[in-house]
Amino acid sequence: MMKSETSKNNEQQLKNASNAALASLLNLTILPVISFIALLFIYKKTQPGNIDHYHAVLGIKINITAALALFLVSTLMIVLGGFHSPWTWVYVITYFTIVHTIFIVFAIWALVRSWSGDKLRSKHN
Amino acid sequence: MKYQSQSIAKLYFIAAIGLFVGQILFGVTLGLQYVIGDFLFPEIPFNVARMVHTNLLIVWLLFGFMGSAYYLVPEESERELYAPWLAKLMFWIFLIAGALTILGYLMVPYATLAEITMNDLLPTMGREFLEQPTITKIGIVIVALAFLFNIGMTILTGRKTVISLVLLTGLIGLAVFFLFSFYNPDNVVMDKYFWWFVVHLWVEGVWELIMAAMLAYVLIKVTGVDREVIEKWLYIIIAMALISGLIGTGHHFFWIGAPDYWQWLGSIFSAIEPIPFFMMTLFAFNVVNKRRRDHPNKAAVLWALGTAVMAFLGAGVWGFLHTLAPVNFYTHGTQITAAHGHMAFYGAYVMVILTMISYSMPLMRGKQAGNARAQVIEMWSFWLMTVAMVFITLFLTGAGILQVYLQRYSDTPLGFMATQDKLEIFYWAREGAGVIFLIGLFLYIYSFFAKGEDVVMPEAAVAS
Amino acid sequence: MNTAIIEQEPKLLPGDLAIWFFIFMELLVFGIAFISYAVVRVQNEDMFNQFQLTLNTELGAINTIVLITSSYFVVRAVHTIKNHGDYIGCSHWLYAAIAGGGVFLVLKSFEYYDKFSAGISLSTNTFYMFYLSLTMFHFLHVILGMIILLAIAIKAQRGGYSASNHIGVESGASYWHMVDLVWIILFPLVYVMR
Structure with missing residues (x-):
């Protein structure tokens, strides 16, 4: 009986973990903001030390870093370079596209890891 | 083998x-x-x-x-x-x-x-990418038919798998769509239509099937993941590729004299063209993460993952960058197109073939995988070529944005050649990245001849 | 052997996860198309209102009922296999659902025949461009959905599904509901709303 209780708990954790990773990926792609709110709700359901907590925190970290790296840096570029300078846009568009994609690819890997209940770096067996 | x-x-x-x-x-x-x-x-x-x-x-x-x-x-x-x-x-x-x-x-x-x-007997020459003399085109058709016959008979008289059927569908499509290159109407708009029916339906249609099938094959071989799992993904990816890719042809019809509605159809459908590539990345990552064994050919696994990521980047993201009609109004035919073209061809089609070569060459030479040193060299060549291609793309994108701004967006637009002068720095940088790519390619070829110790995997890990 | 390795994606939704990616993408396409329609409609309100009147709302309404009924048959099919393991019964419900799709296609074809014989095409105006592209794209999805259901019905009839293994039926059902759902949005949006 204890065993089935644990496995049920594990299943729930796996579900939360993949939901969190999915929300993180969606926030980076087609459903920004809404998905981040969903991610925060999932985070509230989790306990520290569990895999779902790990993925929720990871998702929040990825998205906050992405927001800073994308919007803060791009804004800085525009402010420093001037709105009407072609070179500003050369940097902003190229930078935004490539960095955004890198975050998306990273979030895809996180999603895949959450499906198998793994942390990002732990060794696969 | x-x-x-x-x-x-x-x-x-x-x-x-x-x-x-x-x-x-x-x-x-x-x-x-x-x-x-x-x-x-x-x-x-x-x-x-x-x-x-x-x-x-x-x-x-x-x-x-x-x-x-x-x-x-x-x-x-x-x-x-x-x-x-x-x-x-x-x-x-x-x-x-x-x-x-x-x-x-x-x-x-x-x-x-x-x-x-004797092009005047059946004029087909003079169109970009389809410049081949008519007689060469006829030769291509004969070769393609003989090839399809050979492959088709092998598949039909043997075990039929989802992978081989998807591959066959893609290859038949390749041959069929090439036939449009024989039709060369006088009307310039019609001419462009039929030209795109070859070019677009190849690279954003049937070639994607070929690519997905080849990638799936290598992933089954190097990860040992169940065929059923991979086939399921394959179905979804090709369905998405076809739905988005076929009507997505419309993104080439924006400014060629075709009716207005293509601006809507082309924009909407090509906006989802990145998704099959996104799915391919998800699929490849998932399968490698769930691998049941570590294949001795690490280089092939690297190529497979690299294909998925770079195809998403080059074909998916860089395609989306300039596919919407209001954006494309400014960007069509600029260096942004060149940037997309370079990375998409490399990421999707060059890399998937190099993946196949990387996986199969050692087997054809009687080994499970290349020796340790050869693999290290091959992985170096992977990174040199891939990073060089990323930089070629970035420099061309920068050139493209500047070009659009100076030549088309600005209130006081410059002429074409005056703009090109301003882009010189990007072209030099791109040339530098191109030379790195060439070095990577030579390294790649050298990796086939490098001598070293065979990679020995732990007994349990090698299943055949 | 080693059970730990045979992992499944966590079960979040009925049917296969893969079909949900597909459904999600389909909804995304329709979503983008609907938003485009709404935006253009706001800009050309009079023109849209005028030509909307030429559409056959009665036929559209009947088709809505047909699709909803067909969706209900699919629900029965899932219920039959899931709770009773009755694969013959399941296949019968699926055939009924396919028939519903067929009725939809026939009625829609009458509507198209009417429009095409009036000389209307994609180029007539922006409203008809949207009307024809949206409904025809949906039309193709009905056909695809019917093919999927047919494949599942045939497999069910041969005993390919059971009370414990019916993920295929659920996947097909989910897809069919999506086709239905899209029509339920499309119909009021294009035919009714003024």
């Missing part, structure tokens, strides 16, 4: 790599001509070099696809190739026809080539 006739792929792969080297050499030449306009003039003018660069690409990718199919299909069908002699014969016909065509481009003026090959 389970079947003797699979080794025919080796011929095709060697030819493919040889032509690849030619393509890159001409690419580097072209890059220099961007900044030193009369470099090698009048021997190799820019327009000829460009034609050779793109035609070599198409021809070597076709060699690569055929070689991959000859390797993949017997193993999937669990029988020898239907007619190995035919595959060998076609190889030589195709190689000689291809070489003669390229020599024709280089030795005589294009108009003379058209005259010699």
Whole structure:
């Protein structure tokens, strides 16, 4: 009986973990903001030390870093370079596209890891 | 390698790599001509070099696809190739026809080539990427039909798998859509339609099927993940590729004189074209993460993952960047198109063929995987070529944005050549990245000859 | 053997996860198309209102009922296999659902015949461009959905599904509901709302 209780708990954790990773990926792609709110709700359901907590925190970290790296840096570029300078846009568009994609690819890997209940770096067996 | 006739792929792969080297050499030449306009003039003018660069690409990718199919299909069908002699014969016909065509481009003026090959009997020459003389085009059709017959009979008389059927569908589509290149209407709008029916329906339609099938095959082999899981993903990816890709052709019809509604249809459908590539990344990552064994050929796994990521980046993201009609209004035909073209072709089609070669070459040479040193060198070449291509793309994107701003967006637009002068710094940087790519390519070739110790995997990990 | 390795994606939704990616993408396409329609409609309100009147709302309404009924048959099919393991019964419900799709296609074809014989095409105006592209794209989805259901019905009839193994039926059902759902949005949006 204890065993089935644990496995049920594990299943729930796996579900939360993949939901969190999915929300993180969606926030980076087609459903920004809404998905981040969903991610925060999932985070509230989790306990520290569990895999779902790990993925929720990871998702929040990825998205906050992405927001800073994308919007803060791009804004800085525009402010420093001037709105009407072609070179500003050369940097902003190229930078935004490539960095955004890198975050998306990273979030895809996180999603895949959450499906198998793994942390990002732990060794696969 | 389970079947003797699979080794025919080796011929095709060697030819493919040889032509690849030619393509890159001409690419580097072209890059220099961007900044030193009369470099090698009048021997190799820019327009000829460009034609050779793109035609070599198409021809070597076709060699690569055929070689991959000859390797993949017997193993999937669990029988020898239907007619190995035919595959060998076609190889030589195709190689000689291809070489003669390229020599024709280089030795005589294009108009003379058209005259010699009697283009006026059935005029098909003069269109970008389809510059081949009519007689070469007929040769391509004959080779393609013989190839399809060979592959088709092997599949139909052997085990039928989802992978081999998807591959066959893609290859049939490749041959069928090429037939549009024989129709050359006088009306310029109609001409563009039929031109795109070849070019677009190849690279954003049926080639994606070929690519997905080849990637799925290698992933099954190197990860040992259940076929059912991979087939399920394959279905979804090709369905998405076809739904988005077929009507997505509309993104080429925005400004060619076609009706307005193409701006809507083209924008909406091509906006979802990145998704099949996104799915491919998700799929490849997922399968590798769930692998049941560690394959000794680490380089092949790297290539497979690299294909998925770079195809998403080049075809998906960089395509989306300029696909919406309001954006494309400014960007069409600028260096942004060139940036997308370079990374998409490399990420999707070059890399998937190199993945197949990386996986199958050692097996055709009687080993599970290349030796440790060869693999390290191969992985170096992977990173050199891939990073160089990322930089080529970034520099061209930068050039493209500046070009759009100065030439089309600004209130006081500059002329074409005046703008080009301002882009010089990007073209030099791109040339530098191109040279790195060439070095990566030479390293790649060297990796086949590097000597070293065989990779020995723990007993349990090697299942066959 | 080693059970730990045979992992499944966590079960979040009925049917296969893969079909949900597909459904999600389909909804995304329709979503983008609907938003485009709404935006253009706001800009050309009079023109849209005028030509909307030429559409056959009665036929559209009947088709809505047909699709909803067909969706209900699919629900019955899932219920039959899931709770009773009755694969013959399941296949019968699926055939009924396919028939519903067929009725939809026939009625829609009458509507198209009417429009095409009046000389209306994609180029007539922006409203008809949207009307024809949206409904025809949906039309193709009905056909695809019917093919999927047919494949599942045939497999069910041969005993390919059971009370414990019916993920295929659920996947097909989910897809069919999506086709239905899209029509339920499309119909009021294009035919009714003024």
